[in-house]
Amino acid sequence: MKILEETVQKIDKLDTEMIESAWKRVDSLIKPPKSLGRLEEIAVQLVGITRNPSPSVERKAMIVMAADHGVYEEGISSNPQEVTLAQTLLFQKGLTGVCAIGKVSGAKITAVDIGIKGELPEDSGVIGRKVKHGTENMAKGPAMTREEAIRSIEVGIEMANREVKNGIQLLGTGEMGIGNTTPSTAILSVLKNCDPLEITGKGAGVGPGGIEHKASVIRQAIEKNQPNPSDGIDVLAKVGGLEIGGMAGVMLGAAANRIPVVVDGYISTVAALIAAAIEPNAKDYFIASHASAEPGGRLASELLGIEPMLTMDMCLGEGSGAALAFPIIDAAVSMMNHMATFTEVGMEI
Numbered sequence: 398m399k400i401l402e403e404t405v406q407k408i409d410k411l412d413t414e415m416i417e418s419a420w421k422r423v424d425s426l427i428k429p430p431k432s433l434g435r436l437e438e439i440a441v442q443l444v445g446i447t448r449n450p451s452p453s454v455e456r457k458a459m460i461v462m463a464a465d466h467g468v469y470e471e472g473i474s475s476n477p478q479e480v481t482l483a484q485t486l487l488f489q490k491g492l493t494g495v496c497a498i499g500k501v502s503g504a505k506i507t508a509v510d511i512g513i514k515g516e517l518p519e520d521s522g523v524i525g526r527k528v529k530h531g532t533e534n535m536a537k538g539p540a541m542t543r544e545e546a547i548r549s550i551e552v553g554i555e556m557a558n559r560e561v562k563n564g565i566q567l568l569g570t571g572e573m574g575i576g577n578t579t580p581s582t583a584i585l586s587v588l589k590n591c592d593p594l595e596i597t598g599k600g601a602g603v604g605p606g607g608i609e610h611k612a613s614v615i616r617q618a619i620e621k622n623q624p625n626p627s628d629g630i631d632v633l634a635k636v637g638g639l640e641i642g643g644m645a646g647v648m649l650g651a652a653a654n655r656i657p658v659v660v661d662g663y664i665s666t667v668a669a670l671i672a673a674a675i676e677p678n679a680k681d682y683f684i685a686s687h688a689s690a691e692p693g694g695r696l697a698s699e700l701l702g703i704e705p706m707l708t709m710d711m712c713l714g715e716g717s718g719a720a721l722a723f724p725i726i727d728a729a730v731s732m733m734n735h736m737a738t739f740t741e742v743g744m745e746i
């Protein structure tokens with residue numbers, strides 16, 4: 398708890414003076430006002446975050462949190478649970494979707510075992526920070542204890558701190574966990590106070606009638622555990638997941654270090670809701686990458702109040718959408734650092 402408390406205390410608002418002068422510079426560049434749209438907003442946000450008028454995001458890293466889910470035994474996914482472990486090994490080999498997309502911007506990809514059910518080989522290269530061997534079945538009781546939920550967040554904070562020490566300037570969040578759209582939808586249903594069926598989707602795959610069944614499992618989990626919607630940690634513990642807590646921790650850790658963090662799709666956005674519930678100022682450090690094709694994706698972004706920059710009909714997870722957004726953030730920085738002003742080129746309009 399100490400690490401979480403200390404981290405939250407360090408999270409400050411963005412620098413409003415720096416933001417004001419960044420907007421002055423952006424508005425003085427040779428272009429019609431606001432014609433570079435969201436690139437301008439991202440560039441200004443980066444200045445406000447880093448307190449650097451010419452920010453750099455050259456060194457990027459994606460942290461992929463991997464974990465399993467006890468609720469899998471309720472039949473909420475058509476994929477074998479073992480895929481979580483198998484895929485996690487492939488992140489370190491550079492073979493997954495996020496690895497391929499991350500190559501475009503030279504992002505470093507790190508996988509973290511925060512709660513995979515099985516054991517990984519010692520030489521896997523995956524960072525071992527298992528809080529437990531998957532969550533408990535939330536349809537029957539709490540997914541984890543409050544202490545375990547806090548520990549999962551603190552693992553994420555540790556990972557963010559580690560990357561900052563390595564000189565990383567831009568972080569991204571990703572995850573791998575068969576079944577994790579079920580806890581994500583449970584969290585979102587609690588925070589939105591809506592019936593799970595309104596927002597339940599197929600995730601990475603369900604069988605026939607699977608969506609209705611998944612929604613009824615989620616409904617049962619919420620009824621059984623009665624999570625307190627005004628306590629983010631309680632919601633995470635009762636109907637969440639270890640990788641969701643881990644990603645919330647990465648986001649809080651990034652904010653505490655004044656580092657921008659790119660939020661991936663559905664599960665990452667739900668983790669961002671948990672992070673923002675713990676510390677609302679953390680939100681200013683988030684950049685939403687894409688609107689997941691999962692039905693709850695857009696709703697989660699709306700609740701968070703951050704508009705994703707891309708709609709690509711993607712729902713892979715892993716951090717793939719965040720990695721896709723990295724080159725756009727590079728472009729925003731390049732605009733800020735390389736575009737001339739009207740005065741510099743002697744143009745008057």
Ligand SMILES: O=C(O)c1ccc[n+]([C@@H]2O[C@H](COP(=O)([O-])O)[C@@H](O)[C@H]2O)c1
Pocket residue numbers: 473474475476572573574575576577578579599600601602603661662663664665689690691694711712713714715
């Ligand atoms: O991030 C998203 O937008 C997203 C949407 C649907 C599924 N996923 C991925 O698919 C897995 C979860 O799907 P499921 O059906 O097993 O709950 C998990 O490994 C996620 O990375 C990811």
Ligand SMILES: Cc1cc2nc[nH]c2cc1C
Pocket residue numbers: 476480484572573574601713714715
């Ligand atoms: C193959 C596969 C890859 C994934 N990556 C993230 N979630 C996934 C789920 C499956 C099933």
